Amino acid sequence: MNKFNSGNFLEAAEESLELKTYDGFAMAAESLIIYGEHLAKPSERVGFFLKAMKISQDAIDMEPENPLAYAHLIRSEGRYAQSISTGKALSEGHAEKLKNLLAKILYLDPNSWQGHLGFGAWHTEVVAKGGLPGKLLFGASARQAISHFDKAYQLNLKSILVNLEIAKELLKLNQKKYRARIRRHLQEAIALPGVNAHENILLKEATELLTALK
Secondary structure, three states, X not given: OHHHHHOOHHHHHHHHHHHOOHHHHHHHHHHHHHHHHHOOOHHHHHHHHHHXXXXXXXXXXXXXXXXXXXXXXXXXXXXXXXXXXHHHHHHOOHHHHHHHHHHHHHHHOOOOHHHHHHHHHHHHHHHHHHHHHHHHHHOOOHHHHHHHHHHHHHHOOOOHHHHHHHHHXXXXXXXXXXXXXXXXXXXXXXXXXXXXXXXXXXXXXXXXXXXXXO
């Protein structure tokens, strides 16, 4: 945990994997997702997300009724799908896979902020990238995205990650329509203290995004 908190994510992943426990797999997946998203070279990101997906599945195999286990797979697969072309993501079936995983996590825990945040992002991605065909094929909508974001925020409003992710997804959904809310979420994120290296990375991103909006 010390290496994770200090930002040594690859070392944290290696040490956690050696434990061969659910907690170890969960920490390793989290570390690889963060490294892939924020620190890896663009050409290397897909590889880190794929590795995190496999480790997340190992965690689910150990604790199939633990909703947090699904949260890591959802996040790693979601980041992977965002890193490849829309056509490839659709052909590999990630939209449907993610929808099923999100339904599973909310079945296990209807009050999972990770589940609601993820479902909001799922609706946003399908609406933003798939257009009308995506909406009709998968049943996605902006209205449902907002509903899930509202729930995630209610469940974990004092979270830098939640506020930043909602702001970023609303930018994709409709920057003009949700401009005031985007700014509010970014301002709330920046007002929170960062307790580890990951949160400090998120704070920097939120600050830069808010500056760009001005």
